Structures are given as structure tokens and as C-alpha cells.
Amino acid sequence: MEHGNPPGAADREERIRPACAVWHRNADFATAAADLAAQLQLPLAAPGAPPAGYRLLVGPALMLQDDRPGSPGGIVAALAQAADQGERYRQAGAGREALLRAVGARRGHRPHVVDATAGLGRDALVMAAAGCRVTMIEHCPLLAAMLAHSLATPAPQLRQVAARMRLLCGDALHLLSTPGDVDVIYLDPMYDTPGRRAKPGKEMQLLQGLLGADPDPAPLLAAALACDTCRVVVKRHRKAPAMADMAPHHSITGRSTRFDVYLPSR
Numbered sequence: 001m002e003h004g005n006p007p008g009a010a011d012r013e014e015r016i017r018p019a020c021a022v023w024h025r026n027a028d029f030a031t032a033a034a035d036l037a038a039q040l041q042l043p044l045a046a047p048g049a050p051p052a053g054y055r056l057l058v059g060p061a062l063m064l065q066d067d068r069p070g071s072p073g074g075i076v077a078a079l080a081q082a083a084d085q086g087e088r089y090r091q092a093g094a095g096r097e098a099l100l101r102a103v104g105a106r107r108g109h110r111p112h113v114v115d116a117t118a119g120l121g122r123d124a125l126v127m128a129a130a131g132c133r134v135t136m137i138e139h140c141p142l143l144a145a146m147l148a149h150s151l152a153t154p155a156p157q158l159r160q161v162a163a164r165m166r167l168l169c170g171d172a173l174h175l176l177s178t179p180g181d182v183d184v185i186y187l188d189p190m191y192d193t194p195g196r197r198a199k200p201g202k203e204m205q206l207l208q209g210l211l212g213a214d215p216d217p218a219p220l221l222a223a224a225l226a227c228d229t230c231r232v233v234v235k236r237h238r239k240a241p242a243m244a245d246m247a248p249h250h251s252i253t254g255r256s257t258r259f260d261v262y263l264p265s266r
């Protein structure tokens, strides 16, 4: 029997700590892999072990792989991926523009955003590359380790962008209560999209398989709205209802995604 934890705390712990083994690319990374396995309390995969599920591959970047047949392959944190993309990661796109408009970034104003559901840090990278300061919060220790590693080892052309990003590992429900000088809270919880025909991208497929949909994101929205910030932005599937059926002040709708903007002080 658990003591002192709210109901559902054990389920949540199980959800954010999925089974995964740590593996290393070659002998150069064996010590780093052993350290990380100890830190995350995960087993080290035995050399030559057959494919068995999720593996965190330790190499120049940390790569999460699902090595079962038919799986979407490996994913890395956005900052690590951008290192291989040259300047392509900066390219304007409709989704990028919609996100920046939603958080209120404009000429002469680059808000400090708390990305309370950081995931792989893809949205955080878009905002930081545009000049915003971004505080990322991630409660899954595995993903937080991938983000932390990417922040600690940015490619030279990404150092300035990485310097605008920081990471807090923990539950945003608790960490949001002391946001400090924050302008925007950004939420992108994992959601089910019933009836969706197109498969999500491989990053989202892997994250969904790893963590599943967030059973109840409503308390996170309530906590964000209770903070003293000018705006809260929620990313949704274009056709999904507003989170917790709370009508936003306005929305910015893209091809597959919608950003619902709440202005709590109005």
C-alpha cells in the first residue's frame, strides 16, 4: 500500500517510467550508458540481446528506439536532430508560423514561454530558434534525459539557441505554480485522435506507443490558467474539441493542428 501519494499516483509513475533498456553504440559509450542506466534505474541491455522493445541507445546523441518489427524506428531530441540539418531547422513553415503567432511572438517581442509538456522539444526548438526564452518541463525521466543531453551537447551552430532553453524534469502540475517572469504557458499533452485517418509522424507514433494518451489533461490547463501569465496556448488536433471543453479566447488553425489561445487576465 502506498502512503502519502494522491490516488492514481502509482499509475502515473508506471506510465512515465515505461520499460526500456539502455544500450550503447560502441565501447566508447559503455561507461556513459552504464551511468545513465543507473541514473534512470533502467537495465542495461546485454550485448547481442535480441530485439525486445524500447531501447535508449547511447552514442553522440541519445536515441530512443523501438526495435520490434514494424516499429517507427529511432527518435532523438529536436536539438540533436537539428544538429544534422544545417540551417533547415530554421525554415519557415505554416505550422511554425502558427505556433509563433499563437504564443504572441512578433517583431520586438519574444516572450518567455514555459513549454510544460516538452516531449522531444520540437516546439520548444521552434520558439527558441525564433528568439524566445523557453523553459521546458518534462515528467518522463527518459525523455528528460534525452532533452538534457541535447542541451548539454549542442552543435556549434545551435549553441545560442540552446542557451535560450532550459529544462526542468518533473510534473508541470507542481512546477507551474512558481513560474516567475513567464509570459506564456504552452501545453501539448498527448491526445487520442479517434477517427484520424493519417498516421502521425514517427516521433509521435513512438511517443504515443511509449506513454499513451494523457488520461486527464484538464488539471494541467486549470493549473496553467491559475498562474499569473498573460496567455496560455494549447495545441490540439484541428478537429478535436477544446481541452476540458473550455472555450478559448481565439484559435489559430493550421492544416492538421489548432492552437487554442487563452488570455486569463481578460
Ligand SMILES: C[S@@+](CC[C@H](N)C(=O)[O-])C[C@H]1O[C@@H](n2cnc3c(N)ncnc32)[C@H](O)[C@@H]1O
Pocket (backbone or CB within 6 Å): 116, 117, 118, 119, 120, 121, 122, 123, 124, 137, 138, 139, 140, 143, 170, 171, 172, 173, 188, 189, 190, 191, 207, 211, 214, 220
Ligand atoms: C505530445 S508530447 C509533446 C511534444 C512536444 N510538444 C514536442 O514538440 O516535442 C507530450 C509530452 O508531455 C509530457 N507531459 C504530459 N503531462 C505532463 C506533466 N504534467 N508534466 C510534465 N510533462 C508532461 C509527456 O511526457 C510527453 O512527453
